[in-house]
Structure formats: structure tokens, C-alpha cells
Amino acid sequence: MNRGPMSSHLKVRNIDWQFPDDVRWNWNPGNPSWGNVGHYIGFMAPGFERYFIKSIRKAIPLMRDPAIAEEADLFCKQEGLHAKHHQSLVAVLCKQYPGLKPVTDEITGEYDALFEKETLEFHLAYAAVVEATFSPLAKFVAGNRQCLFRDTDPRIASFIMWHLMEEYEHRSSALNIYNHVVGSYWYRLRKAPQVVKHLMHCVDIIERGCNAAVPAADMGMVMDRHKPLYLEEIPLKNKLSTLFDLFCTLFPFHNPDHVEQPEWVRQWFEAESSGIDMRTYFPNVSP
Numbered sequence: 547m548n549r550g551p552m553s554s555h556l557k558v559r560n561i562d563w564q565f566p567d568d569v570r571w572n573w574n575p576g577n578p579s580w581g582n583v584g585h586y587i588g589f590m591a592p593g594f595e596r597y598f599i600k601s602i603r604k605a606i607p608l609m610r611d612p613a614i615a616e617e618a619d620l621f622c623k624q625e626g627l628h629a630k631h632h633q634s635l636v637a638v639l640c641k642q643y644p645g646l647k648p649v650t651d652e653i654t655g656e657y658d659a660l661f662e663k664e665t666l667e668f669h670l671a672y673a674a675v676v677e678a679t680f681s682p683l684a685k686f687v688a689g690n691r692q693c694l695f696r697d698t699d700p701r702i703a704s705f706i707m708w709h710l711m712e713e714y715e716h717r718s719s720a721l722n723i724y725n726h727v728v729g730s731y732w733y734r735l736r737k738a739p740q741v742v743k744h745l746m747h748c749v750d751i752i753e754r755g756c757n758a759a760v761p762a763a764d765m766g767m768v769m770d771r772h773k774p775l776y777l778e779e780i781p782l783k784n785k786l787s788t789l790f791d792l793f794c795t796l797f798p799f800h801n802p803d804h805v806e807q808p809e810w811v812r813q814w815f816e817a818e819s820s821g822i823d824m825r826t827y828f829p830n831v832s833p
């Protein structure tokens with residue numbers, strides 16, 4: 547599907563996610579390494595998404611095209627809700643393991659420092675580089691969901707799928723914003739290694755902090771980005787096509803809208819618009 551940049555299509559879904567105190571760190575015991583991926587996202591998201599919001603809100607007055615400004619506003623609203631709900635989930639985990647609180651503070655501090663240190667062009671390039679990867683990732687997760695989520699807590703699994711589906715929905719927004727306000731492909735490409743280096747630095751903080759704060763017996767598996775994601779059951783062609791899709795995000799004429807929409811993704815949007823309670827949709831309603 548090719549929508550082009552005229553986009554008031556983004557929907558702000560104010561879902562009342564609930565994370566009661568019985569949520570467990572090891573929320574996906576059938577594949578704890580994938581459960582840990584959820585934690586990397588969870589500890590990263592509040593600092594990372596608010597960094598994008600601050601940067602894009604700063605860029606909105608520079609936008610000459612009202613359609614791009616509208617898309618930017620809706621993008622910020624979606625990301626604001628992602629950050630808010632991830633923060634609520636992290637707060638429940640911090641109550642159980644108080645040593646986690648400095649991890650989330652440190653990540654927020656990293657992104658606040660980056661916002662002060664770098665230029666608006668850099669911030670928009672960071673968002674464009676990272677956001678472009680989410681449509682291949684959403685396609686990968688939706689297509690391999692039965693292997694990744696096993697014996698899972700539907701409240702967390704459904705929450706992560708909501709986030710990914712909205713990442714899929716606004717897959718071209720950060721690139722549209724970057725192209726409109728900055729425009730240089732070479733600058734974005736040149737900054738990509740710095741973006742990856744910064745992300746890996748944040749992953750280090752999360753691994754070090756979470757492994758120290760949560761007893762190994764509660765973890766299922768220690769956080770280690772090098773640990774396999776129990777991917778052996780995922781067909782090789784799925785892994786290769788995801789790597790190819792990720793690589794393509796760095797090409798000059800890459801259009802995130804050209805990433806094929808999986809059937810499950812289409813069903814998720816349809817179910818959500820029909821009023822189904824998405825808070826336990828996956829895997830309870832749609833395995």
C-alpha cells in the first residue's frame with residue numbers, strides 16, 4: 547500500500563492498559579529471551595519516545611506543509627501514549643524490584659543529554675533511522691508470533707502488539723518529517739552509525755541495571771542481547787527477509803509504505819476499529 551505523505555490516517559487510541567501488581571518480570575516464560583526484548587523496549591521507550599516528541603514538537607513550526615504538521619502532531623500523540631503506558635508497566639516492576647528505578651532514570655538522562663548536545667537535524671535523523679526499522683520488525687513479530695510469545699501473559703503480549711501495530715501504522719511519519727524539514731539523505735545515512743552506537747549504549751545500561759536489580763531466579767533468563775531468541779523454529783527465509791527489509795531502510799528511495807502488510811496486522815486494525823477490547827486480544831482472541 548502506498549499512501550504518500552498526505553496523512554491524517556493516524557489514529558490516537560487511548561486504550562486503558564492495566565498493569566496490576568501480579569504482573570511478573572518473566573511474563574513470557576515459554577520464550578524468556580523474547581520476554582527480555584519486551585523489557586529492553588519498556589525501559590527504553592519512555593526516554594526514547596519523549597526525546598522524539600520534544601524534537602518533533604520543536605520542528606513543527608518549521609513545517610510549511612500542514613499535512614506534514616498534522617501527521618507530526620498525531621505521531622507525537624501516539625508516541626506519548628506509548629511512553630506513558632510503558633512507564634506505568636515499568637513502575638509496577640520498580641515496585642517489585644526497587645533497584646530498577648535508577649535504570650529508567652539513567653535512560654531518561656541519556657536522552658535528555660542527547661537532546662541538549664545535538665542539533666534538531668540530528669534528532670530528526672535519529673527518529674527517521676530508528677522508526678524505519680519498526681515496520682520490518684512488526685512484520686517479523688506478527689508473522690512469527692507463535693514462536694516468540696509462548697505461555698505468555700496476554701496483558702503484556704497484547705500491550706506490546708498494540709505498540710508494534712501503531713509503530714507499523716506511523717511507519718513513514720518520521721521519514722516524512724525528516725525529508726520535509728532536513729531533507730539530506732547523506733546526512734541521515736552518515737548519522738546512522740552514531741544512532742546505533744547510542745542505542746547500544748542504552749542497551750548496556752539496561753542490561754547492567756536490570757541484571758543487578760532482578761534476582762536471576764525471577765528472570766527466566768538474564769538479559770543478554772547476544773542470547774538467541776529461541777529462533778530455531780522460525781524459517782530461515784523469514785529471518786533473511788527481515789534482515790533484507792532492515793537493510794533496505796537505509797536505501798535512498800526506501801519507502802516504509804512498501805513493506806508488505808501481514809494479514810494479522812490487517813486483522814488487528816479491523817478488530818480494534820470494530821470495538822473489540824484489545825487489552826487481551828493477543829493471544830486470547832487472535833492467537
Ligand SMILES: [Fe+2]
Pocket residue numbers: 595624625628629709713
Ligand atoms: Fe512508540
Ligand SMILES: [Fe+2]
Pocket residue numbers: 625677680713716
Ligand atoms: Fe514510533
